Structure formats: structure tokens, C-alpha cells
Amino acid sequence: MSPTQQLLQNADLISQGAEAKVYKAYLRQLPTSGQARNAASDSPDHEVLEPVLLKYRFHKQYRHPSLDTSLTRQRIAGESRALMRCMKSGVNVPGIRMVDANEGVLGIEWIEGKSVRQLLPGGAELEDINELEEMDEVDDTDATDALAEYGVSRDALMDMIGVEIAKMHSSDVIHGDLTTSNMMLKKKTRDLVLIDFGLAYYSTLVEDKAVDLYVLERAFASTHPDSEPLFSGVLAAYEKRTGKNWVPIKRRLDDVRLRGRKRSMVG
Amino acid sequence: MMETYYYSQFNHAVVHVALFDDVTNSTAIRSRIIQAARILGVDGDTEREAINFAFIDARLISSLLHLQTAIYQALLSEAQGQLRTKTIHSEILWALNPTNNITEAIRRYGVSDASTTLIVIRVDVSNILDVQRRMCDIVQGSMVTFEALKQMTDWSTIKKHYKLDAEPALKEVQGKQDRERAIVNNIIVSSVAMKNVVA
Ligand SMILES: Nc1ncnc2c1ncn2[C@@H]1O[C@H](COP(=O)(O)OP(=O)(O)O)[C@@H](O)[C@H]1O
Numbered sequence: 071m072s073p074t075q076q077l078l079q080n081a082d083l084i085s086q087g088a089e090a091k092v093y094k095a096y097l098r099q100l101p102t103s104g105q106a107r108n109a110a111s112d113s114p115d116h117e118v119l120e121p122v123l124l125k126y127r128f129h130k131q132y133r134h135p136s137l138d139t140s141l142t143r144q145r146i147a148g149e150s151r152a153l154m155r156c157m158k159s160g161v162n163v164p165g166i167r168m169v170d171a172n173e174g175v176l177g178i179e180w181i182e183g184k185s186v187r188q189l190l191p192g193g194a195e196l197e198d199i200n201e202l203e204e205m206d207e208v209d210d211t212d213a214t215d216a217l218a219e220y221g222v223s224r225d226a227l228m229d230m231i232g233v234e235i236a237k238m239h240s241s242d243v244i245h246g247d248l249t250t251s252n253m254m255l256k257k258k259t260r261d262l263v264l265i266d267f268g269l270a271y272y273s274t275l276v277e278d279k280a281v282d283l284y285v286l287e288r289a290f291a292s293t294h295p296d297s298e299p300l301f302s303g304v305l306a307a308y309e310k311r312t313g314k315n316w317v318p319i320k321r322r323l324d325d326v327r328l329r330g331r332k333r334s335m336v337g
Numbered sequence: 338m339m340e341t342y343y344y345s346q347f348n349h350a351v352v353h354v355a356l357f358d359d360v361t362n363s364t365a366i367r368s369r370i371i372q373a374a375r376i377l378g379v380d381g382d383t384e385r386e387a388i389n390f391a392f393i394d395a396r397l398i399s400s401l402l403h404l405q406t407a408i409y410q411a412l413l414s415e416a417q418g419q420l421r422t423k424t425i426h427s428e429i430l431w432a433l434n435p436t437n438n439i440t441e442a443i444r445r446y447g448v449s450d451a452s453t454t455l456i457v458i459r460v461d462v463s464n465i466l467d468v469q470r471r472m473c474d475i476v477q478g479s480m481v482t483f484e485a486l487k488q489m490t491d492w493s494t495i496k497k498h499y500k501l502d503a504e505p506a507l508k509e510v511q512g513k514q515d516r517e518r519a520i521v522n523n524i525i526v527s528s529v530a531m532k533n534v535v536a
Pocket residue numbers: 084085086087088090092123125164178179180181182185198251252265266267268
């Protein structure tokens with residue numbers, strides 16, 4: 071078995087999507103006591119390994135194997151490049167820790183924290199496998215409590231979301247799948263971190279940025295009750311950060327909303 | 338002080354890394370490496386085994402994570418039969434350099450006459466005896482903990498090699514040294530990790 075397959079085998083599955091399985095894993099192991107004695111090195115016993123998140127784009131049976139491998143490779147290259155572009159632009163995203171394009175695995179920094187979805191009312195229903203165990207604990211009061219525990223107000227959270235998206239758009243990265251599941255609040259630093267760049271791409275077009283925002287607006291509306299004031303908070307911070315480029319994006323966002331409504335009226 | 342890492346997924350590879358300060362014989366180490374390649378017969382094999390390590394100038398290393406990431410990607414390339422260089426040890430140097438130029442990687446990240454701080458790495462299939470002593474036999478200097486790396490890192494050269502000076506992320510934190518270093522570290526660790534897929 072290949073090294074990366076072995077790594078996956080010893081990892082904890084945390085979510086399974088249509089394109090990828092996501093795991094928590096460790097890239098190396100602490101020594102067994104026998105090894106530690108042999109090594110004659112005083113590698114600290116108290117050493118704590120940092121986990122990583124592994125995103126495994128598994129093979130698609132219906133695709134030709136070599137086409138599948140090259141598509142997977144492109145996706146991983148694309149996701150890595152988007153993350154790198156964000157990092158260089160000062161957008162909070164996880165760092166990259168390991169890439170095995172042959173096996174379809176991208177390893178990124180583990181963010182200890184909660185998704186924004188879990189931190190807002192309505193988002194507490196089952197989101198990933200881990201939460202199965204926590205089921206009885208989750209309801210809306212928990213979302214509010216969790217946010218309070220982080221010492222972050224709901225308004226401040228919306229503000230951070232707007233700022234990170236504005237930074238990302240000003241570096242011409244379009245996320246492609248903005249939802250409250252794809253952003254996390256980091257416990258240690260209280261930073262808002264954007265995740266899941268699997269559908270991200272580069273574009274300078276106002277249309278693409280407006281659609282990105284519209285997708286998030288829809289996600290808020292479908293997941294979180296009474297989301298309008300929340301999303302206005304996001305847009306206000308986005309506007310402030312975006313400055314003079316806001317007007318055309320705002321105009322286009324109104325267009326996109328109108329198109330969306332017409333489409334839903336036609337059915 | 339020497340650190341040892343265990344990787345069961347790479348046929349139980351064991352990697353030893355040590356940091357040396359106040360190194361006085363870098364010129365001699367460099368010529369030993371060059372000479373060893375030329376010696377024939379059993380003597381050559383013995384000498385090549387004696388210096389079978391990666392020697393890295395600590396100035397361009399920003400953190401242990403930086404080093405560990407290069408080691409990991411080199412182990413992966415070796416396991417997949419895709420080494421770009423002759424050995425796992427030179428592959429670590431290749432992984433550290435932002436370009437694909439192997440000579441440049443060795444010139445920048447390898448031991449040079451001017452090196453006074455060195456990181457020594459040995460990748461093996463199992464724990465070998467006396468690694469630490471063998472490292473100390475080669476390097477004249479003092480082995481120190483990786484805590485000391487912070488004082489050795491040459492951040493401005495790193496930023497130059499990775500062309501980071503004009504990046505918005507750095508401009509935003511101008512004057513805040515700790516923040517800037519954390520960002521630079523994150524960018525170069527990530528660059529090392531993704532090198533295989535963009536190269
Ligand atoms: N860097 C990370 N650290 C911790 N958890 C993460 C990280 N990235 C993703 N997750 C968790 O895993 C879930 C799935 O990851 P994601 O990248 O969104 O993949 P998918 O394409 O399957 O949605 C996320 O919703 C989040 O809960």
C-alpha cells in the first residue's frame with residue numbers, strides 16, 4: 071500500500087462529500103518506548119504532534135483512470151494555488167502541509183475551532199460525522215453559547231466574514247462555494263478562516279465576485295432563520311473594506327438577485 | 338537535542354535532525370562531500386557512508402515545520418520513485434528551494450564556506466546506532482536545541498528568494514515583526530508542500 075493510503079487508513083474520517091473525503095491525521099508518529107531508547111536522542115517525550123486535515127479526492131469509477139488522475143491533479147493544483155494566493159494577500163486560510171497529487175491528497179493546517187454554521191442559529195443540525203456523538207447537545211441556544219464562549223459577538227463575526235471575503239476578492243480569488251460551513255472561527259486566535267477552496271478560481275470579473283456574494287446570501291437564507299440582518303452585516307464590512315470597487319459589485323449583485331428571483335418565478 | 342521522527346507509512350523510516358551553532362569547519366565538510374564522490378573502492382564507500390547526511394545552512398530555514406515539510410515531500414518523492422536528485426538527502430535541498438534548479442538549491446541551502454550554523458539530517462530505514470556521535474564527528478561546532486534556530490534565520494534573504502516583499506499580506510503587517518515572520522513562515526512552508534504540484 072502506498073504511504074498516503076496508509077496515512078488515510080490510520081486517519082479519522084470527519085466528512086464525506088461527493089468529490090472528496092476529509093480526514094484528521096498525523097504525518098508522523100511519536101516513538102514507541104523501545105524506539106526512544108534506541109535513538110539516544112532526547113526528543114522531548116512531551117512533544118505534541120500537530121494534526122493536519124487531509125482532503126482525499128478519491129477515484130471516480132465512471133471516469134477513465136488516466137483522465138481521472140490528471141483531473142484530480144489539476145484540482146489539487148488549483149486548490150493549492152488559490153490557498154497560496156490568499157495567503158500572500160493576507161486572507162486567513164489554512165496553510166498547506168502536504169501534497170500528494172498522484173494519490174489525490176491535499177494536506178492542510180488543522181484549524182481547531184468551529185464552523186460559522188455551527189455558531190449561528192439554525193446551523194446546528196448534523197453537519198459532519200463527528201457531530202453524531204454530540205447530537206443531543208446541539209440546538210440553537212448552543213450556537214449562541216458557543217459564540218459567547220469564544221468571546222465574539224454575532225456582529226463582530228459578520229464583520230470578520232465581510233472583511234475576509236473582501237480581501238479574497240481584492241486578490242481576484244473567487245471562492246466558488248461560499249457557505250457558512252466553509253468558514254471557521256479559530257479557537258486560539260479568534261480569527262475567521264476561510265476554508266474549502268476546491269471550487270475556487272482566479273477572476274477579475276465583477277460578475278464573478280457578485281455571484282460569489284449571492285451564493286453566500288442564499289446559503290445564509292437557507293440555513294439560518296432571520297438571516298437578513300446577519301448578511302447585511304457581512305455586506306457592510308465587505309463594502310467598507312472594498313472601497314471604490316464596491317459600487318459596481320453592488321450594482322451587479324442587485325442584477326444577480328433579480329435574475330435569481332426571475333428564475334425561481336419561472337420555476 | 339537531536340530530534341528523531343518516525344514515519345510508519347514510509348517503511349518505518351526514521352529521520353534524525355540536529356542543529357549546530359558556531360561551526361568552524363564548513364569548508365572542510367564541503368570538500369569532504371565533493372571528495373567522497375571521487376574516491377574509488379571500499380574506501381570510497383566507507384567515506385560516502387560517513388558523510389551520508391544532508392547538510393543545510395540554517396540561515397534559510399524559518400522553522401522546524403519548514404524543515405519537516407521538506408523532509409516529508411522528499412520521503413514521498415522517494416517512495417514514488419520520483420526523486421529529482423540522486424539521493425533523499427539532496428532531495429530535501431531541492432524541496433527547500435523555490436525554483437527547479439538543483440545546482441542553485443545546493444548552493445543556497447547546502448553547506449557553504451561561509452556557513453557557521455548547520456542543520457544535519459539523516460534519513461534511514463531504521464534507527465541506526467550512534468547517529469549523534471557520527472554527526473558530531475563531522476561537524477566542529479556545538480549541537481544546540483532547535484529553540485536557537487530563531488536567532489539564526491535570515492528573514493530578508495528568505496523573503497528575497499521567495500519574492501515576498503511586495504505581497505499585500507506583508508505590507509499589511511509592516512512594522513510588526515512577529516506577525517510578519519509568522520506569515521512568511523506560513524507561505525514558505527506551504528510553498529515547499531505544494532512544490533511537486535506546481536513544478
Ligand atoms: N483546515 C481545517 N481544519 C479543521 N477542520 C476542517 C478544515 N478544513 C475543513 N474542515 C472541516 O471539514 C469539513 C469538510 O471540508 P471541506 O474542505 O469543506 O470539504 P468539502 O468539499 O467536502 O466540503 C468542513 O466543513 C469543516 O468542518
